[in-house]
Amino acid sequence: MTESYDIGAVQDALRRLAAALRGEADRLTELDQKVGDGDLGITAKKVADALDAHAAEGGDDLGQYIAAAGMAANRVASSTMGTLLATAAMRAGKVVKGASALEPAQLAEMLQAAAQGMAERGKANRGDKTILDAIFPAAEALRDAVDAGRPLAQAGQEMVDAAAKGRDEVTPLRSRIGRAGWVGERTEGLVDPGCALCVVALASLAGLEEYR
Numbered sequence: 322m323t324e325s326y327d328i329g330a331v332q333d334a335l336r337r338l339a340a341a342l343r344g345e346a347d348r349l350t351e352l353d354q355k356v357g358d359g360d361l362g363i364t365a366k367k368v369a370d371a372l373d374a375h376a377a378e379g380g381d382d383l384g385q386y387i388a389a390a391g392m393a394a395n396r397v398a399s400s401t402m403g404t405l406l407a408t409a410a411m412r413a414g415k416v417v418k419g420a421s422a423l424e425p426a427q428l429a430e431m432l433q434a435a436a437q438g439m440a441e442r443g444k445a446n447r448g449d450k451t452i453l454d455a456i457f458p459a460a461e462a463l464r465d466a467v468d469a470g471r472p473l474a475q476a477g478q479e480m481v482d483a484a485a486k487g488r489d490e491v492t493p494l495r496s497r498i499g500r501a502g503w504v505g506e507r508t509e510g511l512v513d514p515g516c517a518l519c520v521v522a523l524a525s526l527a528g529l530e531e532y533r
Contacts, residue, residue, distance in 0.1 A: 324473045325422040331383055334526050335376040335390060339369040341525035345518075352514040356496060356507075360400055361514050367398040368406055383423060387431075388414030402515060405439045405452065412438030425473050429464040432480070436460045449497040450508065452515030459484035459523055477527030484523050488516035 326334075342365040350362030371393040380386035391410025394403060413431035417423060423431075436456040445451045462483035466476035496508040 325424050326428075327422050328380060328383060328386065331386065331423070332376045332379075335372045337525040337528065338522055339372040339376070341521050342366070342369040342372075342518075345521045349514055349518055349521075352512055352517055355511050357514065361402055361518065364398045364400045364403045365518065368394045368403060371397045381421060382418065383420045384414045384416070384418035386414070387417070390414075401443070402452075402518070405443055405515075408438045408442040409435035409456075425467045425476065428473075429460070429467045432456070432460040432463055443498070445498045448491070448494075450491045450494050450513050450516075451496075451498050452513070452519050454491040454513070455484040455487040455516040455519035456523075458487040459519070474528075477523075478529070481520065481524045481527055481529060484516075484520045488512065488520055491516065 346362035346365045346369075348362075349365050350359055353359050353361035372390060375390045375393045380389070388411045391407040391414065394410065395407035397403075398406075412434040416430050416434045417427050420427065436453065436459075439456060440446070440453055443451065443453070445453055447453050447457055459480045463476055463480040466479045467473075471479075492512050493510055494508075495506055496513065
């Protein structure tokens with residue numbers, strides 16, 4: 322039987338994401354203080370609050386519902402990362418507009434659209450040591466796993482593994498974009514906060530209990 326996800330499953334996923342962002346906020350702040358302005362944890366908490374509030378609402382059109390979650394996040398967190406996360410949700414929702422249930426192939430398409438939206442909004446590329454270095458490998462891994470017909474639980478694990486690998490591969494590099502880019506060579510060897518957030522977020526969406 323094909324796995325599919327209805328509004329209840331999406332609401333549960335939003336609640337898991339909110340809990341993960343709130344739970345990791347202090348660690349994200351600590352990482353961000355080393356390379357940026359240290360506000361990532363604040364952004365994470367604001368987005369978490371918005372997602373929890375949105376998860377309490379219903380909806381028949383899952384694409385519209387997910388896009389609206391992004392807009393809700395954008396209203397409360399207008400920072401760079403808040404805008405990127407909102408863009409990701411809105412792009413993901415757009416590709417499944419009108420859907421009342423989500424199939425694995427649609428989930429893969431959504432993550433790819435989210436990654437592309439982040440790249441366009443942030444005007445960054447893979448290798449710049451940003452969240453893109455985690456989300457693009459994750460999207461590719463999810464697509465490959467779904468195309469191969471693997472169970473979604475396994476596909477989700479492979480997605481998160483790929484995100485973590487991408488995070489670790491760019492850790493030795495120098496950040497090139499944004500406030501972290503100003504810090505220059507001091508970012509070499511430091512975990513990119515955006516990549517760290519991506520791994521946590523995807524792990525929560527995949528239903529993994531803990532993943533850092």
